[in-house]
Amino acid sequence: MKLASLSHGREGRLVVVSADLTRATDAFPVVATLQAALDDWERLAPRLADLAEGLEHGSVPSFRFHEHDCAAPLPRAFQWLDGSAYVNHVELARKARGAAMPENFWTDPLMYQGGSDAPLAPRAPIHARSEEDGIDFEAEIAVITGDVPMGATREQALAAIRLVMLANDVSLRNRIPSELAKGFGFIQSKPSTSFSPVAVTPGALGSAWRDGKLHRPLLAQLNGAPFGRPDAGTDMTFDFGTLIAHAAATRRLSAGTIIGSGTVSNRDADGGPGKPVAEGGVGYACIAEQRMVETLRQGEPKTSFLRFGDTVRIEMKDADGHSIFGAIEQEVLPHD
């Protein structure tokens, strides 16, 4: 089943979307918003699934689905916790600035609590106050959970995953070092995150969803050119069950909690840092990682962070080349 929230007021208007993303039907006969659906998922999900089946069969009223009409699947959410599950990315970042990575980073997930009150729609511009902030994208996988009890096991956590989507964890790189030094996490260096138009149930992802990971290349484009296509199922040190259990260690998580994977990152076939797409590598899911690799290989970064007018596109395709979640596509613009 695929769900989306059309832009409409603060909560959006929940629609069920066809598997091929061409048509949608209003979920209103069942439930008006995605948060309300998540609040009572056991009862409502089967009824939404009936609508999805009717949509495929043409037996319910439907309309043309346009990705650019979408808000984030949860147009505002009660929680957004973003992990750093691809430890390769973290290790590269450390190497590039000559710092050792603590050994426990391989066993104890990094995770930060992000702002969830005002996510960006998948086609909304990224408004930033200054290019000097080092504006970057981070292409990620994210899941939406049901209620998760305090102290949940990995298995309980996996069972609580309701929906899967893509995220662009917009980052202001030049504001990160001073916030990181304070230890309190990211406030100014992590503005609003954006999410894919469509959220998909794990069951509808088929064999691509297994072991708490999504095994497909995550496609990132910068100004229409391929920038990265790392596989989200490869080099993911902490699967989503482990990330959720980490978050729930000392507190319960409410239905509608979004958990992110962190920037998807693959090592090269030889075990070293991945190569750029231009050199036949899988490239990167953020500019910072390309800059890290440039620093390691050439002594300094060559690629600039995002400029006003740049466009980022993040998407994932199934084995037949069809978009699974629709595309995040955002232009970077100056804040008025």
Place this chain on the structure above:
Amino acid sequence: MKLASLSHGREGRLVVVSADLTRATDAFPVVATLQAALDDWERLAPRLADLAEGLEHGSVPSFRFHEHDCAAPLPRAFQWLDGSAYVNHVELARKARGAAMPENFWTDPLMYQGGSDAPLAPRAPIHARSEEDGIDFEAEIAVITGDVPMGATREQALAAIRLVMLANDVSLRNRIPSELAKGFGFIQSKPSTSFSPVAVTPGALGSAWRDGKLHRPLLAQLNGAPFGRPDAGTDMTFDFGTLIAHAAATRRLSAGTIIGSGTVSNRDADGGPGKPVAEGGVGYACIAEQRMVETLRQGEPKTSFLRFGDTVRIEMKDADGHSIFGAIEQEVLPHD
């Protein structure tokens, strides 16, 4: 005007509470939940104020108000950002562990993004998995904002404050050092926060609310004995306008955002660390601070963190000795 959310489903049931906290009237004729009221505050607040006036005059139906029937004013919230505005507290923490405090801590607020999806009701137990985690309370002031645009000035931020309340930022002290070292903020060391039964408009706080600060002693009790009574208007380095503007520097904040002051903390009259209540001082708004002062004065901490069965009470009284927000009163219990 005073507002509370009675425990009812996930969103609570909004009531208007009398100034003396004895009676309440259902807000339902105007709006069902506090979040919905905040979403459309300009239009709805005057109508809620009419109910409040009717309540005082006995001209609307009312019922006895019981603080223990309350959920948090926002039973789930889209954002909780907690500052550390009482830099004295931060400086003491550093001194006690022999670390220097960076000079910019006096000019650049510390702030972390906390979990807002599952706040605790003011009389709900604090469930913890182990006393070994170093369970502590932190008595704070918190405000709820309306929509705040990106890049808001301090003055715009102050004007966006809709309600004021008290908070208990429950902390697991022994989990903090490892999370702080990672730089990504607090996930496991900051379980659910609790809030006072009642949230109060700045206007109803009279002269106690000025300069973006609440000028009254914040009363903390441990097992029925006074533990601290620092004045929340004293030694607050960053007022709420400054804290909100810091949070909104690179992103907008949605209506219903909660901003916390951090642990209230006063210096002693001689400029040194505050003295315990037992020695005639104003005491402390968390156990950690008493332990810091013990470490500085006696070489090691003497007071233990919270044990199962301990009870914490946090309250604030007006000049006539009447409770303003109702009391947070929580027993610490083992998690099942």
